[in-house]
Amino acid sequence: MLIRSQIPKSIWRSSSIRLFSSSSLLRSSTPSSTNIKQSESIDKQSPEYKEFQEFQKWKNLQSQSTLDKPKRIVVAITGATGVVLGVKILEMLQKLGVETHVIISKWGVGTMKFETDYTLKDITRLSTVHYLSKDVSAPISSGSFHHDGMIVVPCSMKTLSAIRTGYTEDLIVRAADVTIKEKRRLLLCVRETPLSSIHLENMLSLSNKDVIIFPPVPAFYTRPKSIDDIVQQTSGRILDFFGLDTSNFPRWNGMTNPNVVEDKDEGSFEKE
Numbered sequence: 001m002l003i004r005s006q007i008p009k010s011i012w013r014s015s016s017i018r019l020f021s022s023s024s025l026l027r028s029s030t031p032s033s034t035n036i037k038q039s040e041s042i043d044k045q046s047p048e049y050k051e052f053q054e055f056q057k058w059k060n061l062q063s064q065s066t067l068d069k070p071k072r073i074v075v076a077i078t079g080a081t082g083v084v085l086g087v088k089i090l091e092m093l094q095k096l097g098v099e100t101h102v103i104i105s106k107w108g109v110g111t112m113k114f115e116t117d118y119t120l121k122d123i124t125r126l127s128t129v130h131y132l133s134k135d136v137s138a139p140i141s142s143g144s145f146h147h148d149g150m151i152v153v154p155c156s157m158k159t160l161s162a163i164r165t166g167y168t169e170d171l172i173v174r175a176a177d178v179t180i181k182e183k184r185r186l187l188l189c190v191r192e193t194p195l196s197s198i199h200l201e202n203m204l205s206l207s208n209k210d211v212i213i214f215p216p217v218p219a220f221y222t223r224p225k226s227i228d229d230i231v232q233q234t235s236g237r238i239l240d241f242f243g244l245d246t247s248n249f250p251r252w253n254g255m256t257n258p259n260v261v262e263d264k265d266e267g268s269f270e271k272e
């Protein structure tokens with residue numbers, strides 16, 4: 001049922017909405033047969049009824065937007081190199097108005113200090129809620145706390161292996177373990193090179209359980225001019241998996257480069 005505070009003032013001002021708000025028409029989120037029967041007794045040509053229809057349209061849009069856009073994402077930063085990716089994801093989620101629940105591991109803080117100028121204050125500023133990685137009593141430790149998915153970015157090989165085996169000693173692994181058991185989306189931005197058979201086995205095992213394994217491998221077809229271009233593209237592609245379009249990185253749009261011609265037998269090559 002809708003409550004008055006959810007209705008924009010401009011719409012509420014319409015007297016017909018106030019009139020209908022007391023009826024069962026307003027109480028249902030989708031028009032049902034009962035509603036249609038009730039509405040038959042109403043003059044459908046009346047301005048009040050038209051206003052009510054407008055209101056219904058607005059109400060449907062509201063419910064669609066909350067279904068289509070994730071509202072709450074858990075973000076964990078661990079001690080693999082590439083902490084800047086985690087920070088960029090937090091910046092993007094904040095811009096998109098997504099509620100973030102953030103954990104950074106002890107070595108996540110260590111690598112952040114070593115490779116960036118960011119501080120814990122920046123992480124706090126970019127998070128809606130943040131937790132200590134040792135606090136396994138936090139809300140995200142329980143499946144009863146709803147969220148729309150979790151991103152571990154960057155994800156160390158240690159955290160990868162702990163998630164794979166279910167060794168939930170800290171909040172990051174516990175929250176990931178819960179995300180898997182609740183069949184929610186989990187993406188691991190795993191970072192190491194070269195990869196050993198142990199790393200690869202851990203990745204394959206989790207991939208077989210619908211976990212998204214997303215190593216931060218740059219795409220060069222976008223002709224990146226800076227590290228920031230690469231970070232932006234990688235972060236944007238990560239958020240694609242959560243139905244969030246940041247619209248701030250180039251996407252592949254076919255061979256549109258006029259300097260490149262295609263030959264059936266030889267493939268593509270530069271024009272002379």
Ligand SMILES: Cc1cc2nc3c(=O)[nH]c(=O)nc-3n(C[C@H](O)[C@H](O)[C@H](O)COP(=O)(O)O)c2cc1C
Pocket residue numbers: 077078079080081105106107108110111114155156157158159191192193
């Ligand atoms: C500067 C620096 C870079 C590191 N880069 C990586 C890396 O790319 N991948 C990785 O698996 N571990 C890396 N490590 C090692 C991890 O920080 C270490 O295994 C740590 O125990 C991970 O713990 P956590 O997953 O709880 O953060 C790095 C460590 C340092 C200090």
